[in-house]
Amino acid sequence: MHLPELLAPAGGLEKLKTSVRYGADAVYLAGQEYGLRAAADNFTPDELREGIAFAHAHGARAYVVLNGFLHDEDLVGLPAFVRLLKELAVDAVIVSDPGVALVVREHGPLPLHVSTQASVLNTAAALAWKELGAVRVVLGREVTVEEAGRIQREAGIEVEMFVHGAMCMAYSGHCVISNFTQGRDSNRGGCAHSCRFSYEIDLGSGEKTSSHFMSSKDLEGLAVLPRFVQTGIVSLKVEGRMKSPLYAATTTRVYRMALDHWKEHGRWDNAPWDVWQEELRRLPHRDATTASLLAPAGADSIHDQRDDLKAEWGMAGTVLSASPERGILLECRQTFTRTARLEALPFRGPAIRLQTVEMCGPDYKALEKSRPSSLLRLPWSEGVAAGQIVRVALA
Amino acid sequence: MKAVVYLTAGDEIAAWRQAGVGEVILAPRELSRRGTLTLAQARELARQASAAGLRPLLEWDALMEGPRLRACLPLVSEAHADFAALRVRDAGAALWARDNTSLPLQLLLEAGHHNLPALESWRARLGSRLERFCLSPELTLHTLGLWRSQMPVPFEVLGLGPLLLFHSPRALLSPLSGAAASTREEQWAEGASEESPHKGFLLSENAHGTLMFHPKDLGVLDRWTALAGSGVDVVRIDHRREEPHAVAAIAEFLGAPADATALRARWGRDWMRGYLDVNKSDVLFERLKNDHLAYSEHNCGEVLEGKRESWLAVRVTGEIRLGETLELVNPKGERRPLKLAWLKDDAFQPVTILADGQVGFVPWEAAAPTKTRLRRCP
Numbered sequence: 001m002h003l004p005e006l007l008a009p010a011g012g013l014e015k016l017k018t019s020v021r022y023g024a025d026a027v028y029l030a031g032q033e034y035g036l037r038a039a040a041d042n043f044t045p046d047e048l049r050e051g052i053a054f055a056h057a058h059g060a061r062a063y064v065v066l067n068g069f070l071h072d073e074d075l076v077g078l079p080a081f082v083r084l085l086k087e088l089a090v091d092a093v094i095v096s097d098p099g100v101a102l103v104v105r106e107h108g109p110l111p112l113h114v115s116t117q118a119s120v121l122n123t124a125a126a127l128a129w130k131e132l133g134a135v136r137v138v139l140g141r142e143v144t145v146e147e148a149g150r151i152q153r154e155a156g157i158e159v160e161m162f163v164h165g166a167m168c169m170a171y172s173g174h175c176v177i178s179n180f181t182q183g184r185d186s187n188r189g190g191c192a193h194s195c196r197f198s199y200e201i202d203l204g205s206g207e208k209t210s211s212h213f214m215s216s217k218d219l220e221g222l223a224v225l226p227r228f229v230q231t232g233i234v235s236l237k238v239e240g241r242m243k244s245p246l247y248a249a250t251t252t253r254v255y256r257m258a259l260d261h262w263k264e265h266g267r268w269d270n271a272p273w274d275v276w277q278e279e280l281r282r283l284p285h286r287d288a289t290t291a292s293l294l295a296p297a298g299a300d301s302i303h304d305q306r307d308d309l310k311a312e313w314g315m316a317g318t319v320l321s322a323s324p325e326r327g328i329l330l331e332c333r334q335t336f337t338r339t340a341r342l343e344a345l346p347f348r349g350p351a352i353r354l355q356t357v358e359m360c361g362p363d364y365k366a367l368e369k370s371r372p373s374s375l376l377r378l379p380w381s382e383g384v385a386a387g388q389i390v391r392v393a394l395a
Numbered sequence: 396m397k398a399v400v401y402l403t404a405g406d407e408i409a410a411w412r413q414a415g416v417g418e419v420i421l422a423p424r425e426l427s428r429r430g431t432l433t434l435a436q437a438r439e440l441a442r443q444a445s446a447a448g449l450r451p452l453l454e455w456d457a458l459m460e461g462p463r464l465r466a467c468l469p470l471v472s473e474a475h476a477d478f479a480a481l482r483v484r485d486a487g488a489a490l491w492a493r494d495n496t497s498l499p500l501q502l503l504l505e506a507g508h509h510n511l512p513a514l515e516s517w518r519a520r521l522g523s524r525l526e527r528f529c530l531s532p533e534l535t536l537h538t539l540g541l542w543r544s545q546m547p548v549p550f551e552v553l554g555l556g557p558l559l560l561f562h563s564p565r566a567l568l569s570p571l572s573g574a575a576a577s578t579r580e581e582q583w584a585e586g587a588s589e590e591s592p593h594k595g596f597l598l599s600e601n602a603h604g605t606l607m608f609h610p611k612d613l614g615v616l617d618r619w620t621a622l623a624g625s626g627v628d629v630v631r632i633d634h635r636r637e638e639p640h641a642v643a644a645i646a647e648f649l650g651a652p653a654d655a656t657a658l659r660a661r662w663g664r665d666w667m668r669g670y671l672d673v674n675k676s677d678v679l680f681e682r683l684k685n686d687h688l689a690y691s692e693h694n695c696g697e698v699l700e701g702k703r704e705s706w707l708a709v710r711v712t713g714e715i716r717l718g719e720t721l722e723l724v725n726p727k728g729e730r731r732p733l734k735l736a737w738l739k740d741d742a743f744q745p746v747t748i749l750a751d752g753q754v755g756f757v758p759w760e761a762a763a764p765t766k767t768r769l770r771r772c773p
Contacts, residue, residue, distance in 0.1 A: 046692070069506075069507035069508075069509055070509065070510055071509040071510055071538075071674075071677075072509070072510045072511060072538065074510070075510055075512070096507065097507055097508065097509075097510065097513050098508075098512070098513045098516035098517065099508070099510040099511070099512030099513030099514075099515070099516060100510075100512075100513075101516070102512045102513075102515070102516055103512065117507075118486070119458055119485075119506075120486070120487075121458055121459060121460045121461070121464075121485070121487075122459060122460060122461040122464045122485070122487050123461060123487065124464065124485070124486075124487025124488060124490060124491045125485055125486045125487030125488075126487070127487060127490065128486035128487050128489065128490045128520075129486065131490070131520065132516065140458075140460075142460055142564050143460055143461070144460075147460060147461045147462065150461060151461065169561075169563045169565065169567070170561050170562055170563045171458055171562055171563065171564065173506050173507060174458070174506050174561070174562045175560065175561045175562075176533070176559075176560050176561075177560045177561055177607070179533060179676050180558065180560055180609050180669065181560075181591065181593050181609075182591075183675065183676055183678075184676055185533075185676035185677050187507060188676070188677050190676065190677070194588070194591070195561070197588050197589065197590040197591065198588075198589040198590055199586040199587060199588055199589060199596075200586065200587045200589055201568070201571055201584050201585070201586050201598070202584060202585045202586075202587075203568065203571060203572050203582075203584045204583060204584060204585075205572075209571055210589060211571055213567045213568070213570070213571060213586075214561070214563070214567060214607075216565075296460075296564070296565075297564075297565050298565075298566075299565075299566065299569070299570040301565065302565070302567065302570060304570075320710075320741065320754045321741045321754060325742075326741065326742045329741050329754065331699060361702070362700070362702075362706075362708055362741075362743065362756065363702070363705070363706070363743055364743065373699070373700060373764075373765040374700045375699060375700050375708050375754075
């Protein structure tokens, strides 16, 4: 049975390398323009070159997003950028606008994937994009897995679906709240996340109620993996280019383990679902939903509460180097003390507990606590390697 | 420039005809995201409109997942003969209509399609069947004029009516009221943000999900002459949230469209112009980036941490050597020279070279916080 591609987010070079190291089959990333995450680090041309080369050297594919709703003036530099992507041997570009698709066809060509922003919801829409040269559609999050399989068969086009991450409550590309209330084009990267706000709602009865009625729970499709595999969905996408390297590492690692379990065993009944799910829930998260993967999302998919993400663990840092002789050199992201519980996430296998009692600075002077944006030395632990992400239990 | 309006009841036909309106939109709830008529009612009204000399347009603007689309195709097949043109949003529905009906198509491109090649793409595919582009309210008058001078297909824009901000397929109001999710009747509410100053959002839930509209209606009819001068062919007026007397007010305006003052005074909601004059909704993005930290071919490292008067920990991105002088560029753009009087590797051992990819230590320099770039002086 076909194993879906695991497609992970790469909001910057560090996150790209993290996703690839933790087992992504492919990553999606953006240049400095043309995408939907203006505030993400994104990639300079040189970083694109490095990132795409890194992905390819590790057997992963790299897709570049050009999925903003671009205006004429945005298209001026696009041909040159497309030619650069062609030169860098990017594996596909992700578009949501037929005009952008034309530019890519003319100045690439490059394989075209259609972004979820285009709200492809049915076979006819997939065929419409196929007519424009698309080889893959990222379906709207409103489509069930069963229907996605039907679209893939009937349209003869690859189907990609979101499997994990935050969700738009609106049909993607059909929300302009930021545009008309904050002067920020949500479909060119300026989304202000107004859907996460609290609103006072007057239902007409005179009684007013306060609610986060437009906020969606986060998608968690882990338990739906058997259905994805059975249906033959080509690619499973993890949302989250704006999120931390810890998120990239954890989600990629868990879904990689799950897909590899299927590859190895060919069955799911002996899969450690609870362990995988617990790992995912250690990340900062909203309540989880399968949204419309199995049936159209109902009232239980609404995250009617303040947008304070629950988290049991945070990102401690990234391992810069590790050896038995020199110990572990960690680039720290937050403050923790010698009594903190730290775990390194190996690229494969269970988490590794790190010793913090003897932590010291890069010049080997003892430290009582770490600081964000500082370097830290820890004693060597077997299995720890450069590039691994270290997490810290939050009190 | 002409006006197109909605037809919601038979008694509006005479008023629209008298006002010189040539086309009316019928919005059945099976197909239209704001539709309130049944398809049978829409067909009957379409026949009456035709008999009165008005072109009835069938609005099929709901986005539809496969099962709903499949259920709708027979309805459209059966009903389309009663209409003069089909207004369609979904890309697949548009191509289905091209291949399975003979109706002229008015393409609803209000989401995105902010560049001329996007329109060209549709024109190439729909050919002579394409009767009109219904364009985004985010386009400026300047853009509309520029495009129209190069595009032989007529343009329509929203001239007056509720401005849709958000459309979710999920039922978001019924959970608040405790009612069962709407399947037929519209449920309206009003929302006020508790985290921003915006109040008075119109909210609606129906069988197509939940819609949210701007607190003010988009109203650009006071720019009638400018719109016409830019080449816009049709303005749409949506009175469906207004009191019945709005029909007469609109008809009166259309008799002398140079002055919208009276219509504005009689309209139930305030007007806003949106982006008709200028769209600067991307100006923020420049400020999200720090140019001082941008890529430079001369970059050879990045500061990870500094210990005052002692050292800077750096991640090397291009080989650096003992004795050379580099430049530090901090996030504020301040530049300072850095003489590599010594180099140490990640174990704090002296070395003469730090290679690309290595972490190491160089002499401390003031004002070189994390993310400061090391550059080779050109």
